[in-house]
Structure formats: structure tokens, C-alpha cells
Amino acid sequence: MAKYSFRFHKQAFLRGLKDGVPISLGYFAVSFSLGILAKKAGLLPFQGFLASLLCNASAGEYAAFTVIAENGTYIAIALATLVANARYFLMSAAFAQRLDPEMPFFHRFLLAFDMTDEIFGVSISKEGLLNPWYTYGAVIAALPGWSVGTMLGIIAGSFLPVRAVSALSVALYGMFFAVIIPPARKSKIIAGIIAVCFALSYVCTLIPWVRDLSEGTRTIILTVVLSSAAAILFPRKEQEETEERA
Amino acid sequence: MRNAYIYIAVMAVVSFLIRVLPLTLIRQKIKNRFINSFLYYVPYVTLAVMTFPAILHATGSIWSGAAAMAVGIVVAWFGFDLFKTALSCCAVVFILELFLVR
Numbered sequence: 001m002a003k004y005s006f007r008f009h010k011q012a013f014l015r016g017l018k019d020g021v022p023i024s025l026g027y028f029a030v031s032f033s034l035g036i037l038a039k040k041a042g043l044l045p046f047q048g049f050l051a052s053l054l055c056n057a058s059a060g061e062y063a064a065f066t067v068i069a070e071n072g073t074y075i076a077i078a079l080a081t082l083v084a085n086a087r088y089f090l091m092s093a094a095f096a097q098r099l100d101p102e103m104p105f106f107h108r109f110l111l112a113f114d115m116t117d118e119i120f121g122v123s124i125s126k127e128g129l130l131n132p133w134y135t136y137g138a139v140i141a142a143l144p145g146w147s148v149g150t151m152l153g154i155i156a157g158s159f160l161p162v163r164a165v166s167a168l169s170v171a172l173y174g175m176f177f178a179v180i181i182p183p184a185r186k187s188k189i190i191a192g193i194i195a196v197c198f199a200l201s202y203v204c205t206l207i208p209w210v211r212d213l214s215e216g217t218r219t220i221i222l223t224v225v226l227s228s229a230a231a232i233l234f235p236r237k238e239q240e241e242t243e244e245r246a
Numbered sequence: 247m248r249n250a251y252i253y254i255a256v257m258a259v260v261s262f263l264i265r266v267l268p269l270t271l272i273r274q275k276i277k278n279r280f281i282n283s284f285l286y287y288v289p290y291v292t293l294a295v296m297t298f299p300a301i302l303h304a305t306g307s308i309w310s311g312a313a314a315m316a317v318g319i320v321v322a323w324f325g326f327d328l329f330k331t332a333l334s335c336c337a338v339v340f341i342l343e344l345f346l347v348r
Binding site for chain 1: 311
């Protein structure tokens with residue numbers, strides 16, 4: 001196994017920086033629509049900036065902002081964040097398999113901070129042990145797009161024409177489709193699960209009692225129940241995972 | 247609203263813990279098949295559940311929301327990236343609402 005010195009590695013850092021630029025642009029558009037949602041939840045521009053800078057999660061922040069909009073409890077927001085971000089647990093676990101076992105803790109802390117779908121994607125696609133400096137480069141390029149975009153979304157949400165706000169509101173859902181649809185094309189099981197999720201999520205807005213639960217609570221319950229059902233009905237073989245995630 | 251900064255602190259701590267625990271503690275592969283499968287399906291389920299029917303009420307009209315969903319699924323199906331998929335959804339809503347919403 002190749003040994004890394006964990007000192008600054010300029011070449012890897014610059015490569016990461018370059019690969020991070022398109023990610024940053026995509027983040028900017030999407031987080032702008034997240035900002036519109038944050039504004040509806042009552043957050044100030046600086047608070048939205050802070051939330052995005054510290055959390056770096058589209059679905060997680062979306063779920064959390066829904067809870068804030070409903071004036072939910074701190075427990076509810078913790079649970080919503082946990083469930084919506086559960087996939088990062090898996091990504092970090094996969095990422096950990098590709099690190100030098102001797103990598104010091106502070107590198108692991110820094111790498112964890114911005115483990116998003118896109119940063120995970122560009123980092124893990126490299127061969128062999130992962131160089132943390134490549135990931136840092138990508139993060140430094142991408143991070144401002146996300147946090148500044150959220151802040152501008154909150155500010156501009158108040159003076160942009162209604163039409164434009166309405167159109168930008170769906171950017172976030174577009175990003176969700178970009179994450180879930182390509183794997184659905186490859187796997188009938190995932191396609192079926194997504195269809196069932198859409199249907200049951202809709203049904204839950206109709207049936208008495210369940211429809212009175214907050215949106216955040218419904219998301220948590222549906223996620224736990226449906227993912228468990230899928231895991232029991234369609235358990236996955238060991239090798240499948242890492243290949244497809246990468 | 248409760249204290250926004252406490253909300254943000256809770257979000258930040260939970261988001262960070264989820265990511266840092268596997269990176270620092272799990273140095274071997276997770277073996278349990280149910281947990282592996284469960285974790286694998288969670289992103290698809292949670293994103294799907296959050297998207298529908300919420301997308302119908304995100305815009306000025308149910309129909310533009312539905313159209314954004316149809317276009318988003320088709321564009322993502324053909325493998326366009328995050329940015330292009332998001333942009334197509336926005337574009338279709340903007341164009342449709344020129345007619346649907348006055």
C-alpha cells in the first residue's frame with residue numbers, strides 16, 4: 001500500500017479546486033431555491049448562510065427547514081436531519097474504506113465536514129487510496145456556492161417577481177430527481193420502490209390522523225417503514241453496494 | 247419560531263456526527279445485511295417521499311408543479327447532471343406559468 005505523507009499536496013489540491021467549480025455552480029442554483037424555502041420558514045439571510053455553511057446537505061436542510069416552518073421541537077429537527085442525512089452515513093463508511101488506515105483524526109474530521117453526494121462522487125472516482133488534499137480543493141471551490149446561494153435565495157426571495165420565485169422553487173426537486181432517477185433506470189427494484197414511495201406519500205396526505213402529522217414527521221415515519229420493508233423484501237448482496245455507489 | 251440559532255446548531259451537530267462517526271470509527275466493512283440494505287435504500291425513499299406530493303404545492307399552480315416533475319424525471323432519466331436537471335424543471339415552470347398564472 002502506498003504511503004502518504006499527509007502534508008500539503010499542491011497538485012492534488014489544484015485538481016480538486018478545478019473539479020469543484022462546476023459543482024459550485026450547480027450548488028448555487030439549487031441552494032438558491034433552498035433559500036426561498038428557508039425564507040418561508042422565517043430564517044434571516046445570515047441564518048440561512050450559517051445553516052448551509054455548517055450543514056452542507058440539500059435533503060437534510062430541506063427537511064429541517066420544513067420542521068422550522070412548522071415551529072417543531074428541537075428533537076423533531078434532530079430526527080428530521082438524521083433521517084434525511086442517513087445516506088451520508090453510508091457514504092462516509094464507504095469513504096473510510098478508501099483512506100490510509102493511519103490517516104490522522106483531524107483529516108478525518110475535515111473530510112467528514114462536507115461529505116455530500118457530489119464531493120463523495122468526484123473523490124471516490126479516483127484510483128487507490130484517497131488523497132485528502134484533492135477533496136479539500138473540491139470542497140473549497142464548492143462550499144461558497146452552497147452557502148452564498150442559500151443566503152441570496154433568502155434575500156432575493158423578497159424582491160424577485162413571483163413568477164421567478166415559483167420557477168426557482170423546483171430547482172431543489174430537480175436535484176433530487178438527478179440523484180434518484182439514474183439508479184432507477186438501472187434497477188427495476190429501485191424504480192418500483194420510488195413509485196411506491198410517491199404513491200404512499202400521497203396517500204398519507206389523505207388519510208385522517210396521518211395527514212394531520214407534520215410533513216417532517218411523515219417523512220421520518222415513511223422513510224423508516226419503507227426502507228425497512230425494502231431491505232427485508234430485497235436484501236442486497238455484499239458486492240453490489242460499493243460498485244454502484246461509486 | 248423557537249430560537250433559530252439553536253435549530254441551526256442542532257442541524258449542524260447531527261449532520262456532522264452522521265458523517266464523522268463512520269469516518270473515524272468504522273475501519274472495517276459493515277457486515278449486517280439488513281443494515282446495509284436499509285442504509286442503501288434510505289436515500290431513494292427519503293428523497294422520493296419529500297418530493298411528492300410536495301412539488302405540486304411548491305409553485306403557483308398544481309399543473310406547473312406536475313409538469314416540472316415529469317420533465318425532471320425524463321431529463322434525469324437520460325443522464326443529464328444535477329445542474330441541467332434542476333434548470334429544466336425551473337424553465338418548464340416559468341414557461342407554463344406565463345399561461346397558467348395571471
